[in-house]
Amino acid sequence: MNTELIVVLDVDTREEALDIVAACEGCEYFKIGSQLFTRCGPEIVRLLIDQGKKVMLDLKYHDIPNTVNHAVKAAVDLGVSLITLHAGGGSGMIAAARKATEGSATQLLAVTVLTSMNEETLRSDVGIPESPTETVPRWAKMAIEAGAHGIVCSAQEIELVRAAIGDKALIVTPGIRPQWASKDDQQRIMTPRDASNAGANFIVVGRPILNHENPAEAVKLVKEELN
Numbered sequence: 001m002n003t004e005l006i007v008v009l010d011v012d013t014r015e016e017a018l019d020i021v022a023a024c025e026g027c028e029y030f031k032i033g034s035q036l037f038t039r040c041g042p043e044i045v046r047l048l049i050d051q052g053k054k055v056m057l058d059l060k061y062h063d064i065p066n067t068v069n070h071a072v073k074a075a076v077d078l079g080v081s082l083i084t085l086h087a088g089g090g091s092g093m094i095a096a097a098r099k100a101t102e103g104s105a106t107q108l109l110a111v112t113v114l115t116s117m118n119e120e121t122l123r124s125d126v127g128i129p130e131s132p133t134e135t136v137p138r139w140a141k142m143a144i145e146a147g148a149h150g151i152v153c154s155a156q157e158i159e160l161v162r163a164a165i166g167d168k169a170l171i172v173t174p175g176i177r178p179q180w181a182s183k184d185d186q187q188r189i190m191t192p193r194d195a196s197n198a199g200a201n202f203i204v205v206g207r208p209i210l211n212h213e214n215p216a217e218a219v220k221l222v223k224e225e226l227n
């Protein structure tokens with residue numbers, strides 16, 4: 001599987017973000033999430049796109065269909081390549097989001113169960129009496145049928161999700177930890193090599209690169225695992 005790396009820009013300032021981008025020479029995809037976007041706004045997205053980078057805007061929309069439709073239109077106008085929304089928002093919300101991407105190259109990714117959750121928290125906090133291995137493929141199938149172009153899930157669930165959504169849709173996996181990195185708050189983790197072998201189209205890597213004393217070296221090590 002040809003798996004692409006998406007580097008996470010979970011930092012507070014535009015300068016830190018641009019330093020990471022400069023250090024990650026040869027990387028095409030960067031993820032801007034709620035931390036950096038709330039600090040710096042759409043300008044940071046434009047700065048990266050102007051440098052020829054591709055942006056995954058990870059704001060995980062979860063709202064009524066009309067609001068999500070307009071938010072996705074705004075993201076499409078910014079020129080982002082990938083946008084996330086929560087599968088838990090349901091098929092009406094996802095269909096409204098898909099409508100907003102028509103005629104653009106922007107692809108919509110439905111986030112299933114967060115990789116920081118496990119069976120216990122899914123049951124006790126959210127009230128879903130299933131394991132993630134049941135909820136994730138069920139939500140993935142619903143989201144793709146409603147119009148999502150791909151799914152965000154744990155690499156541990158790739159096989160189940162592929163069986164539920166077929167070969168064409170994208171699978172994007174956070175919760176990636178090389179053997180040399182700390183687990184942090186992630187629960188359902190996998191190494192870059194195993195995620196690639198399992199069939200991830202993209203892996204999303206944050207703290208193993210951001211917290212490494214030499215981020216460029218961390219990128220090199222992760223990419224070696226993908227080849």
Ligand code: C5P
Nearest residue numbers: 008033113114115174175204205206207
């Ligand atoms: O630092 P780390 O590699 O854990 O970063 C993972 C990134 O992926 C974070 O920005 C987090 O918001 C995001 N993410 C996740 N689990 C999901 C969806 C997105 O960890 N299910």
